[in-house]
Amino acid sequence: MEITDLTPAERRVWDAFPRGEGVDFRESPDEPSGDGASWGPERTVRADVLRSLLLGVPPQEGRVAGLKLYGAKIVGKLDLKYAVVDHPIRLRSCWFERKPMMYGAQLRAVVLGDSTLPGLTAANLRVDVVLRLSGCTVDGPLRLAGARMSGGLFLNDAVVRPSPLPDEAGEPPLQLNHAEIATDVIADGLTVHGEFRINGATVGGQVMLDRARLINPGGIALHAETLSVGTDVRGSRLTARGMVNLTGARIPGQLFLGRARLANPGGVALRASSCVVGEFWLRKSPTIDGIVNLRRSQLDLLWAEPSVWPPVVRMDGLTYRLLHPHLPAEERLPLLEREEDGYLPYAYEQLAASYRTVGDETGARTVQLAKLRRHRRTQPRHTRAWGVLQDATVGYGFRPLRAAAWLLALLVTGTLAYGLTPPRPLKAGEAPDFNPLFYTIDLLLPIIGFGQESAFAPSGWYQWLSYLLIVTGWILATTTAAGVSRSLQRQ
Incomplete structure (x- = not known):
């Protein structure tokens, strides 16, 4: 592209890039990017111009080149497929006509905060520093499957919706499956209309979903099978309409769902089977609307009030060491009656063991007595008499x-x-x-x-x-x- 082809807006961006200076087209710092389609030529920059800058223009001597653009209308397709870019990319509060293409690219740092995009194709992306999508509105698939990030991923207050295009119908709006993130995934206040897919991902630090809204009624709201994190998964005040699937997840710290609202009426609301979790918190959460599956999971601590559990809970093979808050055994026993498979001796033994761990022998004996009474109900009538006699006389x-x-x-x-x-x-x-x-x-x-x-x-x-x-x-x-x-x- 010849320099003489540049518009005045593009000339400003072209001249600022080698010096690493920013160009701000916004009328005010809090101007939203959602109205970008109506912005005029004084704020319009062609995607090809940005690509030429990133791939061909050297920095000014003694300066660090970088693309820093605010409040621009970017027309055309920003195609960085397989590109190697050493300059930081900051395109904040921008409006994109077409979804950027970053498949297989190797980038230094990418900041698209508060921008409006029709999607982002960045599967197998490599980012050395950070990828920031905080405050973005994405009306199409956000494809980050297989991405590798040496820093963190930020999705705070972002809104991701399904694509309106027929050929992308049914595709999960947010895809992070099999990604590798060295530090954290920070997504406080994230809203996803559809499936948030992060199964098979490895996160070196924590996944933060406080106040997030994952909306996919009748489907999978959070698909996090075999997710592996270094510390915690936090979802304080999380709202999930659809299944939260954590099957096989490895969370050595806390799985915190305090005050979270989980609902999938008529189906499984929380599937956390075969998980290994340090501490699982459901503190002060309302009653889960849907089935809970905790089969074969291993927990060090389970914090849940009895009121959080729905009518059906699957817990065959569930192990835990501590159960909080500490309540009389009579308040915990009704949960064991909700097992879908009926009488499970192991569930009673596990509950009794948790009471013994904290030195409550009275609670442990109460659970053991309840176990024998429940077992008696499974026996034929003619064999129950001896059990009734033992119960009535010596419990x-x-x-x-x-x-x-x-x-x-x-x-x-x-x-x-x-x-x-x-x-x-x-x-x-x-x-x-x-x-x-x-x-x-x-x-x-x-x-x-x-x-x-x-x-x-x-x-x-x-x-x-x-x-x-x-x-x-x-x-x-x-x-x-x-x-x-x-x-x-x-x-």
Whole structure:
């Protein structure tokens, strides 16, 4: 392109580039770029001019060349496919007629903040410093699959929508799958109308999605399978309409979804199966609208109030060490009833273990008792009687004081009954003095003998009372031994 072909606006940009100076066409610093289609020739720059600058114009001696342009209307296609550019590119608050092409390019730094674009094709892009798309409005696919960035990616308050073009229909609006970002992905306040695809990506630092809005009802709002991060994934006050899919993710720090709103009515709202997470926070989040799948995941800490869980939770194989906030076991047990596959013994053992970890043996015993009661409901009716008896008498060994209460009640009954009407001696003149208390103890406890039972014989209904005391004593002794033995074996 001949220099004589340049318009006055382009001449300003051409002269400023070698010196690394900026050209600002904006009428005010906060002027939006959405109205760029109506801007006149005094603010219009051809994409070919920008390409020629980046690829062919050397810097002025002693200066660092760079493209710094604000509030421009860029017409034509900025084609940097496979280009190697050592100059920083800053095109802020600009309006692009066509989507820039940066496929396979090697760039120093790219800043397109607050600009309006019909899309961006930058798959397999290499960026040495940073890629900033904060505040951008992108009406088409933002293709960054396979990108490699030595710095970070910034998408703060950006808005990404699906393409209106028929040949791009159904394509995810935001594509970061299999990208490698050395530091952070900062996307606070990001809005995506459609699928945000970041599966298989590797992020050296954290992924920040605080206040983000991911809108794809009935589909996948966040597709982050096998995502690997160095520290945290944060989504405080995140709104996701559609599935949040974190299957196989590796998050050594926090997966923070405090106050997040997750909704996918009639489908899976949160799929976090086979994940390895340090701390998973759902603190103060409203009830999730949809199924939650946590199967086979490994968590060090799970922070979730009981109210956050939906009617169906899949947790077969879920392991966690600590459960917060610390609540009575009775408030946690209803969650285990929501398992789609029915009774899962492992889920009860896991919950009991979490109570033991914090030294709450009472809570652990409550969970173990609930487990046996739930197991009893899965048995045939004719085999439940023994379980009902153990539960009523000693709580399967986890409520041993119940046996003492039963024994005390029977002991008082027998003592009063035989004290009022003593039984006759079997051998007059040879029997010891009758003692109603020790006589009742002789009947109740088969392994203890005070000589009272063998010396006296009740009659009438007192004889039936003695039979009842003997049978009840044997049952209590047997169930107590079975329950205590089961409890000791678990410990």
